[in-house]
Amino acid sequence: MARKRTSTAKVSRKARGRRWRSRERWCILGSDFSLEVEIRRGAGGFVLGEETALLESIEGRRAMPRPRPPFPVEAGLFGKPTVINNVETLAAVPSIIARGGAWFASLGGGRGTKLFGLSGHLKRPGVVEMELGCTLRTLIDTVGGGSSTGRPIRAAVVGGPSGSIVHPRQFDEPLIPRGPVNPGTGGVVTLDDQASVRDAVRTLLAFNTRESCGKCTPCREGTARLLTMLDGPVDGAGVKALSEVIQVASLCGLGQAAPFAVLSGLAEFPDEFGVS
């Protein structure tokens, strides 16, 4: 969708007689500044969220992260200094330019806004932009309209496959990065009390295992072994130990975050896993 929108934007600019690409007399909005924009489409692997894997993919190689340092700002795409931002960041730019940095900084206690993707057992699923510091209670009840099944909400998966399982006792915590409830990528999946948290955890871990690029041993081997440890009776201590190794030793964020769902699931819903 992002690609389609961006291409449309390019086309509509052209149609209105203003050019994006830099030629002698073609400048952006009548200014002296011009640049070239090239849209490259990836194949959608989850690991492409790791910026150096993305760079490898653009360069025509396997999407596997590079060892850092050097970081992309020193040596990135084709070895050149590279700045990487995701679509959400770039989408905030026009408003900031139009209304000023101070305006943006006045939102969300200085942290601005975040897009949240609400789904699961909600009356009104969808994408919403909220100031950071809002709570899950607001997102689920006020914005999302509460449970769609009539059953009480039992858990929320916050941050997608790299995120955690959050117990309702924490639904009033402000969602801020590095806070007690990290919004992560902003995905919120709401589960009612008929849903199995264990299944949800397993699904998320299986996703990470499948999407692991396979370069580094802790993630490639560790997530697969961790998955097998969720079949049958769960050895809580063993799962925690292996999870820590995967978090600490993996080469990139995919592996480093993969055990969050398992660890938070075990901590918040131990009964579902048969551990105390």
Add this chain to the structure above:
Amino acid sequence: MKLVIDARTVELPEGATVLDGVNRLGIALPQLCKDPDRSPLGACRTCLVYVEGQRGLPASCHLPAREGMVVSTEHPDAIRVRKAVLDLTSSMLTRSEERNGFGQLSDAAARHGMLEPGWAPQHHFAVDASKSFFVLDREACILCGRCAVACDDVQQIGAIALLGRGHATKVGVFADGAMSSSVCTSCGQCVATCPTGALRPKETPAKIARNVDTTCPYCGVGCGIKLGVRESEALALMADDEPSNRSSLGMLCVKGRFGTGFVHAKDRITRPMIRRERGWVEVAWDEALEAAAEGLARNRGRFGALASAKATNEDGYLIQKFCRLVMQTNDVDHCTRLCHSPSVEAMLASMGSGATSNSYQDYEDAGCLMVVGADASSNHPVIAIRFRRAVSRGARLIVINPKRVELCDQADLWIQPQPGTDVPLFNAMARVILDEGLAAREFIRGRTEGFDAWRESLEPFTLEHAARVTGVPAEDIAQAARWYARPPFAGSCLIWGMGVTQHTNGIHNAHALLNLSLVAGQMGFHGSGISPLRGQNNVQGCGDAGCIPTNLPGYQHYVPETLAKFATAWGAPPPARAGRVVTEMVEGCLSGETRAMYVVGENPLLSEPDLHHAEKAIGQLDFLVAQDLFMHETAERANVFLPAAAFAEKEGTFTNSERRVQRVRQALAPPGQAMPDWWITSELAKRVAKKLGVDVSGQFDYAGPAQIFDEMARLTPFLGGLSHARLDREGGLQWPCPAPDHPGTPFLYAETFPLGRARFIPAQETVPAAELPDREFPFVLNTGRLLYHWHGGTLTRRVQGLLELAPRLEVAIHPSDARRLGVDTGSRVRLVSRRGELDGYARVTESVRAGAVFVPFVKLEQSAANFLTNSASDPVSKIPEYKVCAVRIERVGD
């Protein structure tokens, strides 16, 4: 900067990593995915360390070292996590009898007290043993990715890679087929880097008693190899590469990597022999040398010597000294005559130096490479890698070859001229460069002479004429010229091989090429140059040492001052007139001018053209002395066989194609009674001298090869600064190196030419070849070589794995011709020329033009291309026309 690692201080240079510090202190930290000579991959996660003040456990392989860092490899967290990662890694592998442990992983696990892995492996694979020299055993693979880097980034071949993703990742080749179905060339780069033996040689593992650094005996690239000698005194199947070798940068091809075992072939001759009526009889050295000396002495004046381009510089120097001082003749030559003699002579005439002007590094850094009549991927594989690397960096690659070669896959332009039409082609290119204002005017004005006369000679060579004669589109000719004259960056390298030289107009082809390089000014600076790719491991050195009839050692001329210099050193001067070349010597066998020959490390009855004719000639000799490793086609006709030591069994030096003089070191004792060539020649010389009454006291009593080299260096200005001791200290050095403190010369002609100014020497257009197709023999036969067999195959046929990789003689035939003849790939075919015939197997391919066929000149199953080839030769350099003759093709009954 200084760091503290495990409470020990270490000093590191800028840019070092923490792992560099760990290794410098000798701390045994696992680093499974770290090849010592490559950038870190960060994949195995076993080198994790604890750093004071930093969160987590960073991987030391890609952690930049900083002043004052305090690092611990033994912090409890680091050990705990490392063991867990090692456990996950070990759990991938399946233990069995066939696997002799898992190399670095087993070592690391043992050091951490880990006995059994925590899980069972989740994947099982059959061993892929489809390649001849090594296996791919995925049940021993930890997916570190080093092999993919070795194949892709180092060798630029891309046969092996990681397939699939995540947990299903495996190492494999295109379409996940058997390795033998891939483009793998068995270079062994992946095997050398695999840390666990998943890629391992097909050999029972055994303890290595010692490793010896030496130089590869095969081609002129001159790669550094490390021979492993087992406790049984046999060479390990796989040689290791030498990352510090400046010519090969840690790379090898299949022959250097896996092909050194010929020294142990069972039919190695290890005792001196004399051929009597009842056949070959083993005798003592004394008797053999006496008999040899007698036979040569009585034929003085009608004698010729063939030195060996595979023996060392020291060996060659002594052979020519024996000829000149004792036999009093300059009739000494070697296989360069059949190879690059036009190039050497053209360069001597035009510039004054007979060697490549630049270094291999220049190929990699050039902005444009023009590769003419050379199949580097087959014959100089490690140089071909440099070409591929240049292309990866954006250089333009132009390949000029009537046959499609592998380099064409990466080429920007492939020019496919009719054979024998090189002069119009290069002259037309020169015209384009001049007419379009691309000539290097400053260079021409300031550093050359003869431009005007040459410019005049170019008048007939218009683009139209060239296009018509060569069959190449005019636009392609022009494009090649433009790119060559104006590369996108750096300079242009002009590289050529046998396709230029092995013609009756070889010398003209060479001059045309050199004129092109002069008009474009593409020499004398980094990233440019002219390079005849030398074939044999020491063909450059053999010529440098003086084993050519046209010049003294160091290409010095037969002029009074030089003759006097040699007289002072040797006690008597060499003869003052140039001698006969090998083709003349062989012809002389029929006329009686040659009655005796001394043939060292050469097999003319396989490498000469028109073999039936050559056999007849050699058969007329009164006396033939063969000095070699094996009883080959020529040795069978000898009267005395003197068994020589192989490259791995002696000390000395080879000089490679970038003028680098490198050490050859002894790894094994010569078998049986075999002796080093230099000793044999010395003994022979003394005995012949005695019989002839020539005084050679002290002239052939050397303590060893180092002393021989010293004498050669004293008499050869461009070697003056070299010695075995210096080469041992500093590694291989490139001549000219005239003084002990001179660093050697990466490229020539920066300021001046040995002749002062370089000369434009007009090239003439002649008939394309001596024997063109006609109704009776309607096909053009082109000959060449293969990757897996070295030249005639005398050595490589004795390596089982190489024979497996290329067991049959294949004749490349164009599909339209194949259809008409009713043959398919694999059909038996017979090629017939006016001189002989050959049986082989058809290989239908579009790499040859319709009407042309290609056969490598290796002898397989008793068939050899040189039975067909034409001995017509270039009148100036005397090189035979191996590249063009006429044949007919017959289908042989199924």
